[in-house]
Amino acid sequence: MVIMTFDFARKQTIAIIGGGPGGYEAALAGAQLGADVTLVESTGVGGSAVLTDVVPSKTLIATADAARAIDDAGELGVQFFARGDSGKPLKPEVAINLLAINKRILALAGQQSEDMRERLIEAGVNIISGHGRLEGDDAIVVSTGPDGTDFDRIEADTIIVSVGASPRELPSAKPDGDRVLTWKQMYNMSAVPEHLIVVGSGVTGAEFASAYMNLGAKVTLVSSREQVLPGEDADAARVLEKVFTRGGMTLLAKSRAESVENTGHGVTVTLSDGSTVEGSHCLMAVGGVPNTRDLGLEDAGVQLADSGHIQVNRVGRTSVPNIYAVGDCTNLVPLASVSSMLGRTAVFHAMGDAVIPFAEHKIASNIFTSPEIATVGWTNDAKHSVELKLDLEENPRAKMMGVKDGFVKLYARDTSGTVVGGVVVAPKASELIYPIAMAVERRLTVDQVARVFTAYPSLAGSITDAARAMHGVDERSGS
């Protein structure tokens, strides 16, 4: 048994490896509680989330949504015309300047990283640029020089590992940054690809497929499973498949990509049944692997799963009491929001502050396709809950906006009527899920949700309508 003793007169010291959402929030929480905090980061504050993953992809999607809105405006009676030399009206084309779009994306991500760095400095966090590695269970060694020859050594009471993950690479489909791309390399392209083949129909694959379809590319989505977004709500996946097919996307279900070759003028994707698909570019979106190799974790006694993920409990603590881990390098859910929350939780726990342990069923998450798909809570517990789904086409605001696809679905406990989960498929579902997340967190019943005023007309009105329609679920179930 390890017995930890603290000298409470001395300032606590915290050393963090990795400055993504987890490390960033951990650093701010530590500084707020009066600790002496050092953050080691090899690339840039904000991490992959800000520099290559969340911020760039969501900025691209904002542009794709704008392009889609221009396309859809005609249905609402908005028409674009220019006068030609003859005075006759001409219909202008919508042009996508991917070079300008990517320039904006990378500048925005860089600025966000800089803003976060300044915020840490203001909070008194000591930032060291370099590659960190554990030395035993109470120190980090950082190689800071360009050739890895200069070293810093930081001893700390508490160590937080938040090193994130990298795109999984298949040996037969090696990304080359030219035509075979990881999601981090998508911003190298100077023009919208003629035909983008997306391998992997999970969240990342679906988001890029949706965005590039709306930017005017021909898109083929290769999915090894029967439905896109495997593991997500089946009704939501069906809506998305309908929208994708209507937009001209080719969906290849139950098709595993065996290899991808850059032919010089395009790509050839060979599927497991021997058939091939030809395209101009291929995005490999087949998941991530944790950046936990050669970090000194095993030598420090930190337990890893076979996948390389660090095993942590619900406050982010590893098998070594003073070493915590948060974010995509752990066995918890790989989301920026979860990483941030755990970063704070880990520091509060290490410093003896009050903590609420992580609960997976309270996570609100969103898939930024068009329409968006947002989920919270227990959505697959058919044994103990009842569900009610309202299609958005019944919602007056949706009709006014020309929204054809989507729904609101609520799940409530059959014994008490307590809201336990929900799914929203709608434009800006990421915003609409918040009241349902609040209901799940505060354990509100469907009647309590139904009593809340929503503005009329509003998409949120479908949430209260669904709750109203569920009045008496507990009585109807006979409990």
Ligand SMILES: Cc1cc2nc3c(=O)[nH]c(=O)nc-3n(C[C@H](O)[C@H](O)[C@H](O)COP(=O)(O)OP(=O)(O)OC[C@H]3O[C@@H](n4cnc5c(N)ncnc54)[C@H](O)[C@@H]3O)c2cc1C
């Ligand atoms: C395309 C894409 C879109 C996504 N969109 C969303 C979204 O919309 N919403 C959402 O919640 N999540 C999203 N995610 C998931 C999200 O990106 C991750 O959950 C999040 O980045 C994890 O944060 P993290 O704290 O683990 O650190 P990361 O953001 O992964 O950063 C880790 C940092 O550690 C640094 N590092 C690694 N090793 C060392 C070392 N040895 N020494 C020093 N520094 C080191 C790296 O340089 C990096 O900066 C998306 C993921 C992808 C791939």
